[in-house]
Amino acid sequence: MLVAIFETKAGGGGTRDRAELRRQVARVLEDRASAIANQAVAVFPFTSPQALDPDDCARLSEAALELLVSSVRDGEQDPRHPLVAGLRQLAQDRSVSPQNLFGLVYLLERAALDEFA
Numbered sequence: 001m002l003v004a005i006f007e008t009k010a011g012g013g014g015t016r017d018r019a020e021l022r023r024q025v026a027r028v029l030e031d032r033a034s035a036i037a038n039q040a041v042a043v044f045p046f047t048s049p050q051a052l053d054p055d056d057c058a059r060l061s062e063a064a065l066e067l068l069v070s071s072v073r074d075g076e077q078d079p080r081h082p083l084v085a086g087l088r089q090l091a092q093d094r095s096v097s098p099q100n101l102f103g104l105v106y107l108l109e110r111a112a113l114d115e116f117a
Helices: 002-010 015-031 033-047 054-074 082-093 098-116
Strands: none
Touching (some): 015 033, 015 098, 033 054, 033 098
């Protein structure tokens, strides 16, 4: 939807406009990363049956947000990227289940969208 809005306002410049939009969105995510992560960390304990130390939750949030920013900026995410491996390792070290990790990423995504609203 953001791409469609951007192209409408920019005159439909195609791929270059999409790349510029991705850079702008990534920049905003980086600028607001602290607020986005804090919002997700504040809500996560109430959505997960797994108790997680607040510092571990913050580290996971930061790692997942870095991955989101990278994905937005690049327009895709290589599953072999070091950020993916780092998030996976951090989740495994903290015994975070895939379901809980997806729940945290969902909260980050919602918090990021709230920041754009």
